[in-house]
Amino acid sequence: MSTDYHKMWAELGLDLKMHDALLNVLGEGYQQTFLTQKNRPEGMQYFDFVMSEVHGLRIKELRDAQAEGRVVVGSFCVFVPEELILAVDGISVGLCTGAEFGFDLAEKYLPRNTCSLIKSAFGFNLSKVCPYMESADMIVGENTCDGKKKSYEEFGKLVKNLYMMDLPQTKSASGKALLKAEYQRFQKALEELSGKKITVENLKKGIEIVNNKRKAIHRLAKLRAADPAPISGLDALLINQIYFYDNPVRFTESVNKTCDELEERISKKEGVFPPDAPRLLVSGCPMAVPNWKLPTIIEQSGAVIVGEESCVGERGTRNETVIEGNSVEELLDNIIERYFQIDCAIFTPNPDRKDHLIEMAEKYKADGVVHYSLQFCQPYDIESHNVEKELEEAEIPVLNLVTDYSAEDMGQLSTRVEAFIERIKE
Amino acid sequence: MINVGLDIGSRTIKLVVFKDYEMIHQDVRKNSFDNKQITEELLAGIPYDHLTATGYGRHLFDNTPNCSIISEIKAFALGVHSVFPHCRTILDIGGQDTKAISLDARGRMKKFVMNDKCAAGTGRFLEIMANALNYSLSEFGEAAFQADRAEKINNMCTVFAESEVISLLSKGADRSEVARGIHESIVSRAFSQLQKIGLEDDIVFVGGVAFNPAVKKILQDVCRKKILTPDNPQIIGALGCVLYARSQEREN
Numbered sequence: 096m097s098t099d100y101h102k103m104w105a106e107l108g109l110d111l112k113m114h115d116a117l118l119n120v121l122g123e124g125y126q127q128t129f130l131t132q133k134n135r136p137e138g139m140q141y142f143d144f145v146m147s148e149v150h151g152l153r154i155k156e157l158r159d160a161q162a163e164g165r166v167v168v169g170s171f172c173v174f175v176p177e178e179l180i181l182a183v184d185g186i187s188v189g190l191c192t193g194a195e196f197g198f199d200l201a202e203k204y205l206p207r208n209t210c211s212l213i214k215s216a217f218g219f220n221l222s223k224v225c226p227y228m229e230s231a232d233m234i235v236g237e238n239t240c241d242g243k244k245k246s247y248e249e250f251g252k253l254v255k256n257l258y259m260m261d262l263p264q265t266k267s268a269s270g271k272a273l274l275k276a277e278y279q280r281f282q283k284a285l286e287e288l289s290g291k292k293i294t295v296e297n298l299k300k301g302i303e304i305v306n307n308k309r310k311a312i313h314r315l316a317k318l319r320a321a322d323p324a325p326i327s328g329l330d331a332l333l334i335n336q337i338y339f340y341d342n343p344v345r346f347t348e349s350v351n352k353t354c355d356e357l358e359e360r361i362s363k364k365e366g367v368f369p370p371d372a373p374r375l376l377v378s379g380c381p382m383a384v385p386n387w388k389l390p391t392i393i394e395q396s397g398a399v400i401v402g403e404e405s406c407v408g409e410r411g412t413r414n415e416t417v418i419e420g421n422s423v424e425e426l427l428d429n430i431i432e433r434y435f436q437i438d439c440a441i442f443t444p445n446p447d448r449k450d451h452l453i454e455m456a457e458k459y460k461a462d463g464v465v466h467y468s469l470q471f472c473q474p475y476d477i478e479s480h481n482v483e484k485e486l487e488e489a490e491i492p493v494l495n496l497v498t499d500y501s502a503e504d505m506g507q508l509s510t511r512v513e514a515f516i517e518r519i520k521e
Numbered sequence: 522m523i524n525v526g527l528d529i530g531s532r533t534i535k536l537v538v539f540k541d542y543e544m545i546h547q548d549v550r551k552n553s554f555d556n557k558q559i560t561e562e563l564l565a566g567i568p569y570d571h572l573t574a575t576g577y578g579r580h581l582f583d584n585t586p587n588c589s590i591i592s593e594i595k596a597f598a599l600g601v602h603s604v605f606p607h608c609r610t611i612l613d614i615g616g617q618d619t620k621a622i623s624l625d626a627r628g629r630m631k632k633f634v635m636n637d638k639c640a641a642g643t644g645r646f647l648e649i650m651a652n653a654l655n656y657s658l659s660e661f662g663e664a665a666f667q668a669d670r671a672e673k674i675n676n677m678c679t680v681f682a683e684s685e686v687i688s689l690l691s692k693g694a695d696r697s698e699v700a701r702g703i704h705e706s707i708v709s710r711a712f713s714q715l716q717k718i719g720l721e722d723d724i725v726f727v728g729g730v731a732f733n734p735a736v737k738k739i740l741q742d743v744c745r746k747k748i749l750t751p752d753n754p755q756i757i758g759a760l761g762c763v764l765y766a767r768s769q770e771r772e773n
Binding site: 487497504506507510511513514517518521 | 577591593594595631
């Protein structure tokens with residue numbers, strides 16, 4: 096970071112010592128993970144810059160916007176519709192949940208056997224190191240898995256502005272009605288918070304911005320089907336992670352610019368990995384910044400990741416929202432239509448997910464799937480059994496891994512990943 | 522052509538040396554904090570043409586001329602298939618890991634599972650328990666083999682299991698029956714891994730723990746299947762390394 100932001104962080108109430116420690120670890124991790132990669136697209140310089148300023152310039156932008164009367168809404172889940180937040184001229188940001196930080200503090204509130212993602216949200220909050228959490232005018236929690244919905248009861252005691260969104264658990268008519276009722280309630284809450292009414296006009300604008308962002312991400316996803324892969328899985332994951340933080344219009348432009356460059360690479364048959372490198376999909380729990388452990392191990396073992404079946408990835412970005420409609424309710428129905436298709440493992444049953452995986456494997460010419468569950472994440476861990484069975488029956492090899500945010504199992508994970516790559520090469 | 526296979530495990534390092542198709546030398550040494558030095562000692566005076574390494578220390582040979590690296594799962598798949606061509610299921614219990622691997626009819630690996638994060642149900646667990654019971658490793662397996670019944674050991678955690686054993690002994694439990702209980706607990710752990718990959722004949726048990734007669738016998742009882750073991754189950758990974766190098770030569 097070029098500017099000294101300590102004053103701003105102090106104003107936000109961050110613990111400066113802890114925060115400096117976090118930034119140091121992040122900076123080193125980033126250097127080793129991303130900047131040592133060979134032959135990266137030039138377009139990645141923008142995303143490197145965003146990451147280097149993720150706690151600096153971007154937070155300043157949020158604060159400047161707040162000074163102009165705009166609201167910042169933080170969330171943890173892809174079911175929170177960004178279209179509505181943009182309609183009230185608000186800013187949507189993902190909150191920090193990707194590192195083993197402050198777990199000792201988190202365990203004061205949570206059982207040890209809680210997944211890393213939940214513990215991390217508590218850890219970041221209790222250590223006072225997440226400027227997004229401290230900046231947010233509203234934090235949206237959601238009833239997804241049991242771990243999350245029960246832990247929000249505790250989390251609500253730690254923050255003053257937690258808004259809870261209920262979510263369906265089945266893809267039924269009543270489930271859809273629940274989602275509609277919840278999105279209507281969320282619409283009102285946003286209108287109250289911002290003092291702005293949602294209209295056909297501003298909602299259409301919100302839909303358009305998010306659709307464009309998704310279109311750019313879909314374009315990037317398609318280009319990864321090329322052999323050799325024009326961009327590493329790590330860099331593509333990074334773009335998918337930054338999706339949650341950056342200004343959406345600027346982000347869309349930067350992704351499209353990078354895609355132009357990737358198209359040129361593809362026409363010259365240039366890639367980041369040799370053409371014979373095994374191609375893998377990663378599927379399962381979301382990977383929030385800076386959770387780069389598994390993708391790093393996979394790509395350092397010589398395979399290239401060509402797609403993420405994840406909330407930070409294709410599950411979260413699949414499908415656009417239909418923009419035609421003459422009333423706010425019609426547009427809201429379109430939004431519900433789009434979000435209700437998300438195949439999160441909290442739904443039961445959830446057959447679309449394995450269909451999507453088979454489709455992705457074909458589309459991106461993947462040789463296998465690494466299924467990633469966080470330890471103690473029951474929805475994905477339990478679902479992995481059937482996903483593995485159905486994929487293997489479709490002759491797509493699967494490696495099923497359960498891990499967390501700690502570095503202690505890196506050796507064991509490498510052994511499994513290397514063996515899986517050997518299996519694919521046989 | 523001198524081909525060396527080296528399996529750098531957590532507790533021991535295993536070496537096999539082949540001159541063309543004949544094994545001319547093998548060695549097993551205890552590992553220490555300095556596996557590089559032990560490896561160098563083992564290799565001293567062996568003018569090899571090619572070396573293939575596996576095991577948790579395999580990356581010592583990253584970017585080394587005339588060396589290749591394979592995972593221990595692949596090494597065991599190749600090694601076992603060469604000794605038992607009909608093998609479809611492998612159980613390997615080594616110093617710190619337990620692996621179950623399923624093979625297809627051509628000996629290619631299909632599915633594998635490994636123990637997570639801790640030493641429960643591994644060779645190291647047996648070593649610590651033998652020590653707690655004041656047995657040597659060979660006496661330990663033999664005592665468990667001879668015992669008529671078992672004291673149930675409930676703790677999977679090595680540290681807690683050790684205190685459980687001590688408390689059983691202080692209550693007057695028979696030492697060999699406690700030994701039997703420890704062996705049963707290891708087998709139940711391994712059995713649950715085997716269940717995950719499916720128990721298809723022939724089943725081959727390898728790794729240092731396959732020397733233990735009680736584990737093999739209890740495993741046969743629990744699986745209700747015949748379990749095969751090679752003469753030297755400890756060097757199968759190193760043997761797999763040599764086979765890998767040979768298959769690469771054929772390809773080139």
